[in-house]
Amino acid sequence: MKKKIYIFAILILFVLSNSGCNDGFLDTTPYDGFSTTMIYSSDANATYAINGVYNVLANRSFEVSFYNYVTNLGPESYEHGRAAYGLSHAKGLATTRDTEILSNYRNFYRPIVYANDIIAGLDGNENVSAELRERLIGEAKFMRGICYFYLWNLFGKVVILDKPTPVSETYLPRNSEEEVKQLIISDFQDAINRLPVSYSSAADVGRITKGAAIAMLGKTYMYDKQWENAVVQFEKLLSSPFSYDLVQDYAHNFSINHKNNVESVFELQYVNLENLGSSFDRWYGNRSTAATGGDRANMSSQSLYVFTNLDGSSIDLSTIPKRSSYPNDLEHGKALIPWYQATFANADPRLHKSAILPGSTYVGAGGITRMLYWPQTNYISANPPAIATTYSADAKILIRKFVTEGDVHLLYREDSQMNYPLIRFADVLLMYAEVKNEASGAVSQVYNALNRVRNRAQLVDLPNGLSKDDMRRNIWLERYRELMFEGHLYFDVKRWHVAHTNDPIFGLNNDIYDFRLEKVFFKKVFVENKDYLWPIPGNEIDINPLLDQNPNW
Numbered sequence: 001m002k003k004k005i006y007i008f009a010i011l012i013l014f015v016l017s018n019s020g021c022n023d024g025f026l027d028t029t030p031y032d033g034f035s036t037t038m039i040y041s042s043d044a045n046a047t048y049a050i051n052g053v054y055n056v057l058a059n060r061s062f063e064v065s066f067y068n069y070v071t072n073l074g075p076e077s078y079e080h081g082r083a084a085y086g087l088s089h090a091k092g093l094a095t096t097r098d099t100e101i102l103s104n105y106r107n108f109y110r111p112i113v114y115a116n117d118i119i120a121g122l123d124g125n126e127n128v129s130a131e132l133r134e135r136l137i138g139e140a141k142f143m144r145g146i147c148y149f150y151l152w153n154l155f156g157k158v159v160i161l162d163k164p165t166p167v168s169e170t171y172l173p174r175n176s177e178e179e180v181k182q183l184i185i186s187d188f189q190d191a192i193n194r195l196p197v198s199y200s201s202a203a204d205v206g207r208i209t210k211g212a213a214i215a216m217l218g219k220t221y222m223y224d225k226q227w228e229n230a231v232v233q234f235e236k237l238l239s240s241p242f243s244y245d246l247v248q249d250y251a252h253n254f255s256i257n258h259k260n261n262v263e264s265v266f267e268l269q270y271v272n273l274e275n276l277g278s279s280f281d282r283w284y285g286n287r288s289t290a291a292t293g294g295d296r297a298n299m300s301s302q303s304l305y306v307f308t309n310l311d312g313s314s315i316d317l318s319t320i321p322k323r324s325s326y327p328n329d330l331e332h333g334k335a336l337i338p339w340y341q342a343t344f345a346n347a348d349p350r351l352h353k354s355a356i357l358p359g360s361t362y363v364g365a366g367g368i369t370r371m372l373y374w375p376q377t378n379y380i381s382a383n384p385p386a387i388a389t390t391y392s393a394d395a396k397i398l399i400r401k402f403v404t405e406g407d408v409h410l411l412y413r414e415d416s417q418m419n420y421p422l423i424r425f426a427d428v429l430l431m432y433a434e435v436k437n438e439a440s441g442a443v444s445q446v447y448n449a450l451n452r453v454r455n456r457a458q459l460v461d462l463p464n465g466l467s468k469d470d471m472r473r474n475i476w477l478e479r480y481r482e483l484m485f486e487g488h489l490y491f492d493v494k495r496w497h498v499a500h501t502n503d504p505i506f507g508l509n510n511d512i513y514d515f516r517l518e519k520v521f522f523k524k525v526f527v528e529n530k531d532y533l534w535p536i537p538g539n540e541i542d543i544n545p546l547l548d549q550n551p552n553w
Contacts, residue, residue: 040121046128053143066107072086073090075300097538104150111143116165118140119163138213196210243262244262244263246452254421256418264421266422266423285403288368298399299484348458358373359372359373372387395514401485402485430478438468442471
């Protein structure tokens with residue numbers, strides 16, 4: 001069964017890859033060369049069709065143009081050298097012609113078009129068994145809903161396409177943000193009614209469930225500040241018939257050996273086959289990672305201020321050895337390494353499981369254990385040898401989360417079998433704590449949800465008696481620690497409306513520091529009356545003059 005799914009997915013990718021020169025995202029359907037009658041003529045064919053849309057979600061909508069780009073725009077990371085992957089945008093230099101903005105726009109519309117085709121093709125189609133037909137329509141509604149959710153958050157007003165539409169009839173003005181939001185809510189509500197709580201067959205692992213649709217409906221309400229409605233949805237996931245829980249080891253959420261675990265609400269599936277893998281090793285990995293690795297995104301040192309010791313006490317960074325106290329970089333590095341190891345010895349373990357700090361090790365290609373030194377070039381032949389990085393002259397904190405170790409991934413660096421968990425139960429608990437706090441203040445349910453996440457990380461409980469405002473800040477910090485590099489924090493600081501500020505943690509108008517706590521070559525820029533929405537791509541306005549542009553773009 002799985003082999004058939006992959007073969008069909010490869011076919012879909014072949015069709016899509018040969019449509020890259022089209023002017024717009026609507027010029028190709030995923031079933032070119034196939035009769036719609038044939039696609040929806042049986043249970044098996046209809047299932048293959050929806051599998052193809054899963055593949056487009058995984059390999060287009062939520063691939064590098066999304067996760068790497070929004071992570072580098074967020075507070076936890078930065079792109080070092082490539083303007084196209086977030087550097088220009090983070091510096092306030094994005095334009096309406098930026099490639100990755102266009103890619104995100106088109107890549108979220110592609111599954112919408114395909115989902116519309118599936119919904120229409122299955123509605124009332126008695127060639128497909130009734131139970132499966134209902135479920136597949138539910139999956140397609142979820143796919144359409146989640147794509148519009150991100151279009152809504154990135155671009156605001158967008159064109160609604162909710163049925164198969166000839167290309168000539170798609171050149172429409174944008175719908176209002178309210179209309180888009182209502183479509184998203186309706187799609188998730190409909191998906192909830194059609195989807196199962198779980199699947200009994202191993203061949204269906206990774207499919208969209210009722211719980212995933214409930215989580216996204218709650219998240220939509222949360223983004224719209226409908227606190228009570230969000231509380232109702234998230235509370236459903238905390239008890240039967242749902243059995244989500246936190247895995248004991250936080251790192252198992254980002255391990256190829258523990259995919260689709262009890263914490264997974266919905267994760268995109270990847271396998272170690274050409275064109276069917278994820279690209280985390282390229283964009284988060286280092287040059288010592290198997291399959292030539294990558295090393296593009298890097299952790300911002302502001303993140304160091306977010307983490308605490310296990311007892312909740314702050315970590316004192318003021319004692320870091322200063323370069324001015326040493327005759328050269330080599331001597332400075334000899335002081336930095338033990339300082340990092342001592343200073344962060346009792347830190348929240350999520351820091352070490354998400355990032356590689358100076359003096360920390362990483363098992364790279366060939367099973368060779370390597371260490372992050374400063375300066376790197378002085379330790380190439382050390383024992384253990386230095387981790388290789390693209391920009392060896394820079395003092396960068398590297399990303400560990402999602403990056404494979406050893407030789408488990410030997411194909412091309414963009415074909416890792418690492419899954420991408422779009423919704424984890426830890427995120428559900430944190431979202432529940434946030435909306436419950438906004439609705440009712442720092443009541444016991446808020447403490448219970450937040451402390452459940454903290455306790456998994458071996459942190460002490462939060463102190464009792466926090467005000468609503470103090471609890472809000474603690475929830476924000478906990479989201480940072482738990483979810484960094486997962487594509488959430490950029491959207492968080494925007495919905496909290498703090499991205500334009502100089503908040504030292506959550507603001508996006510700050511200098512960037514390396515692990516010496518020295519400024520890197522640029523600072524992030526986020527303009528309040530402009531950057532909360534991305535521009536409608538100029539390429540799309542060229543095609544459809546009825547599209548208006550977002551303010552100040």
